[in-house]
Amino acid sequence: MRWRGLPLDVLLAVSGVGLDLLTTAHAGDTRYLPAEMNIPMALLVGLPMGLVRRRPVPVALYLAGLLAVTDQLESFTSNTAQILVCVALGVVGYRSGWRATVLAVAAAMAATALNIVDPGIPVVMNTWVYSIFLAVFPAVLGAYLRGSAGPLEERDVTPDALLAAGGVAITVLSTWTSWHAGTQPVWVVGLLAVVGGLSLGIARRLPGVVFLLQGALLVSADTYLNQVVNTCVILTLIAIGVFAMRVTSWAWTIVAYAAGCMLTAIAVVGEETQTTPFRVGILMTLVATPIAIGRYLGMRQAAAAAERLRAEEAARAAVAQVRADQLAERERIARDVHDIVAHHVGAMVLRASAARYTAPDGPVADALTDIRETGHQVLQDLRDLLDLLRDPERQPDLLANPADVVRESAERMAAAGLVVDLELDPATDRAPLIARASAARIVQEGLTNVLKHAGPGTQVRVSVTPSAEGLSVRIRNGRPPTVVERLPSSGRGLAGMRERVRTLGGTLTAGPDGEGGWLLAASLPARSVA
């Protein structure tokens, strides 16, 4: 992510500043700050938003600090800081590791609590709930958006249509008698009922969003129109079920379960309700049911998909095997042809050599010399070809300069959107050809993998350098810039690389680099393989 999407960063910064100017425009002199400080304060709070996509954690910490300071100064900018810190936390949750997220959330919680607690306002339970919720919610949302539910692969929309139709049927039929009962206009309630029902149609594609929407509807129904809250509970439970079906991570399932229990509690606990352990147990069990159903369906789907994938893989492997057999057969034939031809050419060369050795100088001797030379050349070529056939790893295209191959593949990948930083030590030209050629292959394969699994915009550092035992190849990529859909990978590319390196007597390691990226390191010995 070099300065890709710069306009977006500028827009973020301008929006941040603009937001503060709008909220503080009416503010005159305050106790500590004169009115002319409004614009500098707006710049202080808004401009860092330009960096929020690149450095979310420092920006969130800065905004939390600024929130505390502005609150103490009784500046109106604290309101803006409160909003922006939530936005920054969302980005932190989306982009950063959990340690950094916890740090930022803790700082934001402290600042939020400080902001909410003011002299004259009693500290109640709600204060703490708000402080925690305001900081945790955006971070959780961001982390969720990072891609807990993989994209839905099936094209079939029948289940979605059925869900939408069922949702609308439930909401409309069970609530339309009470549409006029609340303080809201009938058309608002009706519209919400239809939208709430229809939204189930996209639940399989956006499980988190629909679950949030249903939660919001339930809370507002509980507040404004108690007659329809039971319908909302049903919809929420369906949304939880779909969520559990589509999101495979247990952590998110537990979060959804906790949220579901809370929402159901909000719906069923009224003014006079007595909370007993038994009732709590019943409620928690009931909420677990849709999760169990969703999980079961999700696993069955995953199993079916895995089975399909395995069948495809088996078919592909069978085809590959047939092709490999054909290729091996063709190689055998080619080798035999070469052997036979070489055998005869050798005899011809020997005959011509002997004749040349005994003949006096003259045109005949010259002709014999020509025949001898040509035959000798043919044999040389045949030997090279035989070497290639004996060593199928040495591919003719790599008989080109391997360094060029490395440079070309780096350029090709840069054109495809990777940000490649290539370090190709000129001293490597002294390594044996087979090691250099293998290094070139590893770079090709490694970069292809990065593009496949981390997607365009990823930063990759490729280095091919001489080492104590020969050549060292390192391909390290940073965290993917966006959530990419994980392409199915056979793992064959890596296995092939490993096999090649092993044949040369080298080592290859591949795995996460501990910073959200991936590192592929190979070391190739320089001894020429006889």
Add this chain to the structure above:
Amino acid sequence: MIRVLVADDQALVRAGVRMLLQATGDMEVVGEAVDGAEAVRLAERHLPDVILMDLRMPRVDGLEAIKRVLAARPGARIVVLTTFAEDANVYAALRAGAVGFLVKDDEPERMVDAVRRAAAGEQLLAPSVLRRVVERFLDAEEQAAAPPPAGLTERELEVLALVGTGLSNAEIAEELHVGVTTVKTHIAAAMEKLGLRNRIQAAVVAHRTGLVDASFRPVRLPRP
């Protein structure tokens, strides 16, 4: 007159060799064999000084013929004639006791010279080739599997070990601070005692009896 037997299934090669050797004036072809079986028969009948043996022949191939000829007459000097020096059979033939090999598109002068040197009982192989041969044909379980060769003097064992490491005579002489002639004498004596025909076999014996370790370093034997 050096008497030579040519065994090759290709008439072109046989005619070429005959022409080449006759042109030298001090060599003659006493027999031409078209396959391995005939080569063995003619070798017994003519007792040639040198046998030029193609490896790829119908019915009985060159490798088998070499083994049979040497079994019948251990002193026979056989030079392998091949199209490819990398042919695995070349190494097998050297291990079986061939004294060297020629590639069919070698210079004619070189061929003539090789036949002469083989007739004189010289070794045709560069020591550097030896290492590759041994590496290729020594199984891991062969390494140091046999007891140390009996009946050799300490000096002869030492020289044999150094042959096994792939050093040339000159290098061995330097290593032991003796003359090249002395080295040659020791090698000849050791090969005579062990019934070996060429340097390759000597190197293989050195490895098999543990005089040399798998990484081609000589092993100090405990003194008896």
